[in-house]
Amino acid sequence: MITAIAFYLLAAVSVASAFMVIASRNPVHSVMFLILTFFSAAGLFILMGAEFLALLLIMVYVGAVAVLFLFVVMMLEVDFVALKQGFLQYIGLGATVAVVLLTELILVGAAYFAGDGNTATPPNPDESNLEAFGHVLYTDYAFFFEASGFILLVAMIGAIVLTLRERDGVRKQDISKQIARTREDAVEMVDLKSGEGIGS
Amino acid sequence: MSGFLLEYLPILIVFGIATVLSLLFLVAAKIMAPASGDVEKLSTYECGFNAFDDSRMKFDVQFYLVAILFIIFDLEIAFLFPYAVSLDKVGIYGWAVVMIFLSELIWGLYYAWKKGALDWQ
Numbered sequence: 001m002i003t004a005i006a007f008y009l010l011a012a013v014s015v016a017s018a019f020m021v022i023a024s025r026n027p028v029h030s031v032m033f034l035i036l037t038f039f040s041a042a043g044l045f046i047l048m049g050a051e052f053l054a055l056l057l058i059m060v061y062v063g064a065v066a067v068l069f070l071f072v073v074m075m076l077e078v079d080f081v082a083l084k085q086g087f088l089q090y091i092g093l094g095a096t097v098a099v100v101l102l103t104e105l106i107l108v109g110a111a112y113f114a115g116d117g118n119t120a121t122p123p124n125p126d127e128s129n130l131e132a133f134g135h136v137l138y139t140d141y142a143f144f145f146e147a148s149g150f151i152l153l154v155a156m157i158g159a160i161v162l163t164l165r166e167r168d169g170v171r172k173q174d175i176s177k178q179i180a181r182t183r184e185d186a187v188e189m190v191d192l193k194s195g196e197g198i199g200s
Numbered sequence: 201m202s203g204f205l206l207e208y209l210p211i212l213i214v215f216g217i218a219t220v221l222s223l224l225f226l227v228a229a230k231i232m233a234p235a236s237g238d239v240e241k242l243s244t245y246e247c248g249f250n251a252f253d254d255s256r257m258k259f260d261v262q263f264y265l266v267a268i269l270f271i272i273f274d275l276e277i278a279f280l281f282p283y284a285v286s287l288d289k290v291g292i293y294g295w296a297v298v299m300i301f302l303s304e305l306i307w308g309l310y311y312a313w314k315k316g317a318l319d320w321q
Contacts, residue, residue: 003205006212046208056278064271071267134286137279138294148279149301152272156308159268160317163261172319 007047014040027073035066051129265317276305 017036024030038061045054124132137145190198244251283290283298290297312318 002209002212047205049204052282055281060271060274060278064267064274068264068267068271071264128285130282131285131289134282134284135289137282138286138290138297142293142297145279145297146300146304149276149304152275153304153308156269156272157311159265159272160312160315163265163268164315164317165261166316 003047006043010040010043010047014044028070031066031069031073034069035062038062038066049129052133053129055130262320269312269317272308273305276301 014037017033017040020033021030021037024033038057042054042057042062045051045057127135192198246252279301280298283294286294
């Protein structure tokens with residue numbers, strides 16, 4: 001009963017907020033609705049028993065990707081009025097993508113209903129999703145695990161190479177330079193007679 | 201309802217309470233607070249003079265770099281979550297695999313550090 005209510009609530013919220021992502025005028029609001037969509041999708045994942053996916057969705061998509069989207073939206077210096085003007089221009093491309101996506105979804109649904117309706121069953125129903133992942137990820141799929149780590153490394157280096165700019169005239173703290181300073185090159189002792197300055 | 205979903209029932213209840221409370225505050229503020237805005241009250245206030253610009257300006261690309269680095273380490277943590285619960289099952293082999301994974305990311309951190317990507321300019 002509660003499960004059904006939760007499902008319909010989450011599904012309704014996710015569909016409505018997904019619609020608002022493309023319908024709202026302000027791109028920042030779009031990103032906020034996207035976050036809401038991610039949240040309700042995570043709730044749907046939990047209802048299906050996929051805890052780990054829900055966790056990933058919240059941690060990676062809500063925590064990181066949405067923030068990145070927000071940065072992009074803020075960095076683009078968007079002219080909102082100009083953004084909406086070319087809307088109809090892309091309708092052909094958009095419709096094509098939509099039709100392809102719909103066909104794929106129908107195919108997936110049809111395959112599910114035409115088959116025996118069974119999805120893959122977990123080998124050990126007692127252990128949680130996360131444990132089941134852990135048991136195979138670090139043993140059977142170790143190579144893919146390392147490869148994903150390598151991809152992350154490449155992504156990090158690529159991001160740094162692309163976006164890191166050295167700029168001049170920035171005063172940074174250089175600790176080794178600070179420590180290497182001696183009394184001799186920092187302090188100068190001058191004997192002054194009273195009434196006279198050191199001049200300049 | 202299965203026992204697994206029952207564990208998540210408190211979260212659902214908290215979500216419900218949070219939704220109700222936040223809506224309550226919004227609606228209460230709308231109803232109870234006096235609001236008589238005019239053009240001058242609602243326009244952007246910039247300490248005495250008229251506003252030069254709106255707040256939507258270009259951000260520095262540095263923020264973006266920080267966000268990307270954050271995503272990468274966030275994903276790394278996501279990969280390590282299952283390790284926390286299956287530590288006793290995967291044994292020394294799993295430990296070695298995870299250590300190789302971590303060392304790859306540590307090289308990335310070393311590179312970022314050396315290049316000064318973590319310094320704010």
